Amino acid sequence: MAEFKEISPNASATEKLTNWFENRFPTAFFEYKKHMSEYYAPKNFNFWYFFGSLAMLVLVIQIVTGIFLVMHYKPDAAKAFESVEYIMRDVPWGWLVRYMHSTGASAFFIVVYLHMYRGLIYGSFRKPRELVWIFGCAIFLVLMAEAFMGYLLPWGQMSYWGAQVIINLFSAIPFVGPDLSILIRGDYVVGDATLNRFFSFHVIAVPLVLLGLVVAHLLALHDVGSNNPDGVEIKGPKAPKDAAGHPLDGIPFHPYYTIHDIFGVGVFLMVFTAIIFFAPEFGGYFLEYNNFIPADPLKTPAHIAPVWYFTPYYSMLRAITTQMMYALSLILVVAVAWTILKVRMPGFIKAALAGVTFVVLWTFGAFGITGIDLLQGIDPKFWGVVVMGGAVIILFFLPWLDHSPVKSIRYRPSWHKWVYAVFVVVFVVLAYLGTQPPSPTGQLVSQVGTLFYFGFFLLMPWWSRLGEFKPVPDRITFAAH
Amino acid sequence: MKKILLTLIAALGLATGAVASEQGMAWDKAPNSTNDLSSLQNGAKLFVNYCLNCHSAAFMRYNRMKDIGLTEQQIKDNLLVSSDKVGDTMKAAIDPRQAKEWFGANPPDLTLIARSRAGHGGTGADYLYTYMRTFYRDPARPTGWNNLLFPNVGMPHVLWQLQGEREPEFETHQEHGQEVKVFKGWKQVSAGTMTPLEYDQAVGDLVNFLQWMGEPAQNSRVRIGVWALLFLALFTVIAWRLNAAYWKDIK
Numbered sequence: 136m137a138e139f140k141e142i143s144p145n146a147s148a149t150e151k152l153t154n155w156f157e158n159r160f161p162t163a164f165f166e167y168k169k170h171m172s173e174y175y176a177p178k179n180f181n182f183w184y185f186f187g188s189l190a191m192l193v194l195v196i197q198i199v200t201g202i203f204l205v206m207h208y209k210p211d212a213a214k215a216f217e218s219v220e221y222i223m224r225d226v227p228w229g230w231l232v233r234y235m236h237s238t239g240a241s242a243f244f245i246v247v248y249l250h251m252y253r254g255l256i257y258g259s260f261r262k263p264r265e266l267v268w269i270f271g272c273a274i275f276l277v278l279m280a281e282a283f284m285g286y287l288l289p290w291g292q293m294s295y296w297g298a299q300v301i302i303n304l305f306s307a308i309p310f311v312g313p314d315l316s317i318l319i320r321g322d323y324v325v326g327d328a329t330l331n332r333f334f335s336f337h338v339i340a341v342p343l344v345l346l347g348l349v350v351a352h353l354l355a356l357h358d359v360g361s362n363n364p365d366g367v368e369i370k371g372p373k374a375p376k377d378a379a380g381h382p383l384d385g386i387p388f389h390p391y392y393t394i395h396d397i398f399g400v401g402v403f404l405m406v407f408t409a410i411i412f413f414a415p416e417f418g419g420y421f422l423e424y425n426n427f428i429p430a431d432p433l434k435t436p437a438h439i440a441p442v443w444y445f446t447p448y449y450s451m452l453r454a455i456t457t458q459m460m461y462a463l464s465l466i467l468v469v470a471v472a473w474t475i476l477k478v479r480m481p482g483f484i485k486a487a488l489a490g491v492t493f494v495v496l497w498t499f500g501a502f503g504i505t506g507i508d509l510l511q512g513i514d515p516k517f518w519g520v521v522v523m524g525g526a527v528i529i530l531f532f533l534p535w536l537d538h539s540p541v542k543s544i545r546y547r548p549s550w551h552k553w554v555y556a557v558f559v560v561v562f563v564v565l566a567y568l569g570t571q572p573p574s575p576t577g578q579l580v581s582q583v584g585t586l587f588y589f590g591f592f593l594l595m596p597w598w599s600r601l602g603e604f605k606p607v608p609d610r611i612t613f614a615a616h
Numbered sequence: 617m618k619k620i621l622l623t624l625i626a627a628l629g630l631a632t633g634a635v636a637s638e639q640g641m642a643w644d645k646a647p648n649s650t651n652d653l654s655s656l657q658n659g660a661k662l663f664v665n666y667c668l669n670c671h672s673a674a675f676m677r678y679n680r681m682k683d684i685g686l687t688e689q690q691i692k693d694n695l696l697v698s699s700d701k702v703g704d705t706m707k708a709a710i711d712p713r714q715a716k717e718w719f720g721a722n723p724p725d726l727t728l729i730a731r732s733r734a735g736h737g738g739t740g741a742d743y744l745y746t747y748m749r750t751f752y753r754d755p756a757r758p759t760g761w762n763n764l765l766f767p768n769v770g771m772p773h774v775l776w777q778l779q780g781e782r783e784p785e786f787e788t789h790q791e792h793g794q795e796v797k798v799f800k801g802w803k804q805v806s807a808g809t810m811t812p813l814e815y816d817q818a819v820g821d822l823v824n825f826l827q828w829m830g831e832p833a834q835n836s837r838v839r840i841g842v843w844a845l846l847f848l849a850l851f852t853v854i855a856w857r858l859n860a861a862y863w864k865d866i867k
Contacts, residue, residue, distance in 0.1 A: 178866055220675035220727065223831070230833045231840075390862055398859045401852030408848055412841020419734060427732035427830075429725070615867045 170357055175370070175385030176392055177363035179613040183257070185399035186250035192400055193243045194349065200236040201338065208288065210334035212327035215290035216429040234415040240282055241421045242407055244444035247275060255533070256555060258542025259362040265534040267359065270352040272531045277348060279445070279527070281341045284333040286442060287325075291426030296439045298333075299325045304452070307517040324432060365611045366542025375610065384611045420570070438572045446569025447562055448523045451588065453573060454581040455519035457500065460512075462582070464501035467492060522585065529592045536592055539599040541607050548602025554591070561587045641765060641799065643737040646745035648824040650835055656684040659825025662818060664695045664706075666774045667726060670715060673706040675727040676829050683832055684825075719759070719770040730823070730830040741827045748819045753781050753805065764799065779815045780808030 142154040157164050207226050209218040222229035251271070254260055260268035287298045302325065306316040321328030360370045368374055369384040376382055386392075416422040420443045425436050441449050471492045475485050496502065500512030541547060544555065561584045568577045568584075650656065660681055663673075679702045681691050692702055697709065712722045733740035747765045751773035754762035759772035764784055773779070782804055786797045810818060828834070 217675060223833070224675060224680065225677070230831070230837065386866060391866065394855070394859045394862050398852065398855040401848060401855045405845060405848045405852060408841065408844050412837055412844060415837075416731075416734075424732055424734045424740070427728040615864075 170353075171389040171393070172387050173381075174357055174388040175382050176361045176388050177365075177367075177369050177384055177611055178386045178391070179363050179365060179384075179611045180361075180392070180395070181364055182399075183249070183253040183364070185396065185403070186246050186253060188396040189246045189399060189403050190243065190250055191349070192403070193239055193246055194345070196235060197239045197243065198342065200232050200239065201342075203232045204236055205338055210288070210331055212290065212330050212430070215288060215330060219289045231411070234411045237422055238407065238411050238415060238417075240285065241417070241442070241444065242410075243278065244282070246403075247278065248444075251275065251530075252559070254362075256544040257362055257364055258366050258537065258539070258544075260534045261362075261366075261537065261542050262534070263359045264356070264362060267352060267355045268534055269531055270348055270355055272527075274345065274348045274352060275530070276527055277341060277345050281337060281345060282442070282444065284337040284341065287330060287333045288337065289426060290330065290430045291423075292428040292430055292434075292436050293423045293426040293439070295325055295430035295432070296436055297441050298329065300439055301441070302329075304516070304520045304523075307514055307520050309513055309517065312517075326432075362542065363611055364543060365545060365608065367608065367611050369611065373609070384613070440570050443566060443570060446567070447565040448526050448569075450565040450569035450581040451526050451585045452519040452523040453569070454578065454585040455515050455522050456578070456582075457503070457515050459582050459585075460499050460515050460518060461501065461504070462586075463518075464496050464499045466586075467495065467499070522589075526588060529589070533592070533595075536595040537599050538596050539604070541604050543607075546605040546607045548604060550602060551599075554598065557587065558591050561591075641746075641750075643742040643746045643765075644749070645738065646741035646823050646827075647820045648741045648745075648827050650824060650828040652824065653685040655821045655824050656828055657686060658818070659821040659823070659828075660684065660686070660695060662822045663726075663825050663829075667822075668697075668706060668708055670708055670710045670719075670723040670771075671726045672708040672723075673727040673829060674725050676706050676832075678702050678704060678706060680832050684828065721770050723771070726826060726829070728830050730827040739827075740830070741823050744826055745819060745823045748775065748822065749779075749816065750784075751776070751779070751782075752784050752802075775815075775819070776808070778808050778810045778818060779812075781805040 139158050140154060142151060146154070204222065207218060207222045207229065209215055219233070222233050224230075226232075254268060254271070283298075283301065287294045302316050302319050305319060306312040308315060317323065319329075320326070321332055360368070363369070367384075369382040374382055374384065410417055410421070416424070423440070423442065440446065471488060475488060497510065498512045499518070500510075500515065502510035503512055539547060539551075544552060565581055565584045565588070568581045571577055678691050678696055678700065679688060681695065682688060686695075688702055696702060700707075706727075708723070710723070715722050730740040730744060733743040735743070737743065743765070747763065750764035751761055752764065753760065756762075757768065759770070761769075761771075761773045761776070763769040763771075782802045785800045785803055787800045788795050788797055790796070804812075808815065831837075
């Protein structure tokens with residue numbers, strides 16, 4: 136334990152008080168230095184670096200508004216819809232709290248998507264930050280669960296049927312599926328039991344996990360240090376340091392980035408506030424019109440779409456049809472044939488590979504074209520679920536998929552930027568298509584988009600190495616403001 | 617690259633076009649302004665007299681109508697069914713089971729109808745404004761009424777005495793080798809107590825009230841929003857200059 140520090144009796148009252156606390160709770164002072172006043176961050180952060188702190192801000196907004204909503208909300212199938220309208224009408228400022236929470240949900244995903252994209256283009260997931268990235272992906276996954284369960288609570292038509300559709304997806308899993316979906320619902324259809332357990336998960340269980348992961352994300356980040364737009368290490372053994380051992384290219388997080396982030400908070404809050412007060416439904420994207428109709432288990436809406444932040448994955452789910460499974464089977468056959476012909480390995484491994492491929496093709500339903508029942512494989516709906524889940528899970532593996540010799544997009548071959556641009560366009564198009572009713576053209580586009588999305592990640596070990604890379608500077612590029 | 621993008625955009629255009637053509641008839645623009653108190657009051661009167669018999673507004677309290685310029689006494693005297701209290705929500709007297717028997721479905725709650733009916737064709741108010749003005753006589757229907765916007769609707773034309781009876785006129789022409797019926801205009805069969813212009817205005821007031829009832833806080837929301845944004849603009853400018861002051865020594 137640290138030594139007890141005496142202070143001069145002539146010291147000011149503030150100094151005495153500080154000393155009193157420092158002797159009794161040194162951890163607070165130590166951690167404050169470690170994470171704030173002596174956490175050195177690269178000084179060349181650009182606007183992309185606002186979104187981390189903004190995600191934290193939105194998390195706080197969601198927790199605080201959530202606490203107030205729970206004071207008036209009733210997790211009861213007979214009263215839930217009514218209690219939300221009670222909040223909107225009779226609770227003083229209830230409408231504001233509710234709109235903050237509903238807009239906050241969408242804002243959370245906007246901010247998190249941008250934050251993840253920042254990591255993607257600047258290589259922030261590369262060694263030694265793999266765990267920071269993995270914790271981040273886990274946060275994203277948990278956030279999706281949180282949003283999904285929260286969306287049921289207003290008990291409108293979209294809440295109800297959205298939950299019904301998504302939970303039914305689990306029943307496509309062979310053998311355990313039907314029982315699993317009953318376990319999730321607590322009933323044979325979405326009902327009061329479902330609402331109660333989703334409420335419990337949404338307000339306490341999932342937020343606890345979320346907070347724990349956020350702490351892990353930040354602690355891991357502060358252990359390895361922040362990346363920056365140049366992808367140059369400022370704390371490495373070769374990086375220049377001052378007499379005190381602090382990196383020359385870094386500055387203390389507090390006050391420099393705290394004040395910087397407050398400016399970012401101001402800009403963000405202006406957009407956030409404008410939506411809350413002037414367009415809280417945001418054209419039916421943040422609050423779906425159908426959700427102003429109370430849940431009716433007997434009346435299925437003509438068109439069920441999840442909220443916009445799930446629609447890219449929903450599009451991928453809908454893209455998996457029998458035809459798509461044939462296309463995937465063909466791709467698998469080509470990939471395996473190429474591996475067997477081009478890669479050196481013992482014959483028995485090749486034989487095993489071919490055997491496994493054969494079984495996988497059978498489960499894909501590739502031989503279903505023969506019309507024989509036994510060869511139909513597993514329902515494409517199941518593969519749709521696999522693709523939808525895989526689209527998120529694949530993000531976890533990014534640190535080992537990217538083999539580019541440089542971290543940042545700045546020093547990659549110019550055509551890489553186009554690959555990222557198309558990736559963004561594909562993601563947005565998939566999101567748009569997911570909000571629309573199914574159409575033949577839309578389905579074809581979403582199938583191409585799904586192939587591109589997975590190609591982007593699965594072929595990354597190859598394409599990320601191709602092209603002429605630019606020389607990476609020894610130190611960050613920074614021009615004084 | 618560009619080609620791919622263009623193809624994608626073209627494909628999207630096709631997709632949205634296909635959706636748009638499924639929407640049916642176009643919605644008329646509702647003349648609603650939820651700041652017009654006399655229009656809202658007239659709408660409230662029409663709502664209570666014509667709609668509330670079958671439809672509830674179960675999340676709306678009578679005394680909330682103080683927000684549209686009515687006093688509690690006025691609400692009690694003119695808008696309240698005798699058995700209700702002024703702090704009660706607006707519940708229809710109709711028995712749901714009988715309603716189902718008469719109309720084939722329980723009349724939906726109207727509190728949020730202007731919010732829930734919004735869609736690709738326009739706002740919920742536009743939908744309702746169009747709906748209430750497209751009823752026509754149809755002896756084939758059990759109620760004797762049908763609707764252009766909502767074909768085979770269960771609801772009869774409640775305001776028919778105001779509007780009178782009308783019939784739609786169609787023009788048939790060939791399109792892609794098929795005979796297509798296109799709506800041309802209305803034929804007044806018998807006159808109502810209102811002229812067509814007065815009727816449109818009355819429906820406008822009613823829809824205006826429904827729009828307001830969907831979210832009674834909507835006008836104060838916008839007013840407060842302006843102040844919130846002004847404050848944030850000031851806050852952001854100060855944060856921006858403070859940031860510049862801190863960062864000026866970082867070279």
